[in-house]
Amino acid sequence: MDNFKNLDNKYRRYKAHVSIFGTTQFHLRNPYIIAWWSAAFPGFGHLLLSKYLRGLVLFIWEVFVNYQSKINLALVHSFGGDIELAKQTLDTRWMLMYIPVYLFAIWDSYRTCVDMNKVYLLAEKENAPFNSFSIGALEINYLDKRSPFMSVFWSIFMPGLGQLHIHRIIIAFFSLVWTIAFLYFSHLLEAVHLLFLGEIQKATDILDKQWLLYMPSMWGFAIFDSYINTVENNKLFEKEQQDFLKRNYQNAKFRVNKGKVVS
Template sequence: MKRRQVNAKLNFWGQTVIFHKQPIVIAWWSAALPGLGHMLLDLHLKGFILFLFEIIINYHANLNLAMVDTFIGEFDKAKLDLNAQWALIYIPFYFFSIWDSYHSAININEQEALVQKSAVHVPMLTIHTFGINYLDKKMPWVGAAWSAVFPGAGQFYLRRIIPALVLFIWSVIIYVNCHELDSLQLLINGHSIDSMKVLDPEWLLFLPSIIFGSAYDAYSKAIEINQLFEKEQRTYLKNEWESDANFLFQREGPHEWRQ
């Protein structure tokens, strides 16, 4: 009989696993940067679309620039910088992203409750023209560290190609447009004032969210992959060694064994 629910999937693109998520945590990451919460739920396409529109609408609304003006007390300048038309579009988009990620987490948790006690049926190894993927244990802190150094690197460490590629592309776009590396080079050369002037605050404010969000994603996904590995091992051992017929030593009586 075909199984109604599948709790995990492994292919050359990566691993997709149904695990319980804290909806409030997912909503918080969506508040930090729309799209991140959905990526944590492995809703990659929806997360990519929301992430794309977050950048487009935020940039045209000059929202980050207005936030910087507000932080330094230049409220009149913040009003002039803010594009009201784009800002009004951003408000429902922003709250929808948070609401949708929260309710998506609840719905996925309901599906997880149906499969949490089911045996894991996922291949340990897949071979495809585009690549090889296999289940093994990962070190969560290594994935988090690599994603903190460069968002997406930790996802590549976990062999999760789709989120790694998305994070790589957006990280390059943000790093180039905020001129963070130019600023660092000037700072190393002793031009501290110029290093501050060259920064573009409108793009710079995207960096903390994508760096910490990517690191958190890599850390949590590494834990989930490790748990999936252990569940698959338990399922395999139960199926292969549960019967006495598969033991090297078989029982003849209550206290007697023969080889």
């Protein structure tokens, strides 16, 4: 038992973990971009950091409270230049509740990103070995190289498919379920069908604008998340392969001095 504990605590920080649910890793991120995604839709910044539980709580809060306060509908009226109608649409009881959590999501995602960047630098310096292969009764996951273009391509078709392409199961399930909900309640696909039939006015009238305005953020997040994580997974695969070859095949006397190889 003591040997097992010592083995577990041999290293302080691990740069990545491969499980049947996906590949979770530390890598450098721009805190301002993470904060921007939290501003676009609370919860997205945390999901990009693989903070799934915190991100999901903030996401559900955004959907529920935004819907009750009618913020999206007020935005539509504002875009149309009808400021007075936008004011009348807002439910201030819910809107004033919405503001503190919205600001917290931006601040917390920025702070967490800065902290995780510091942890990444320490983990990179320690360079502890990590698992690159996971197999279970339900799934198999392993590090390999995949095309970022294909991740973006499938995410454009349907949010969540790009994440499935890189075996990011939790975010894939999350994206698919909520995209279905947004498409259903916004009546977007019905509007597209009517648009193909030339019924432009009917297509406009059938849309639920409150639900429709969730969609641009959802689609953009799915595309961005799948692209970034494909690129970072490819880097992780290359780094793990380099470390493996150095540990097992590189001559112990191999040195590089002032740009010259010495062996």
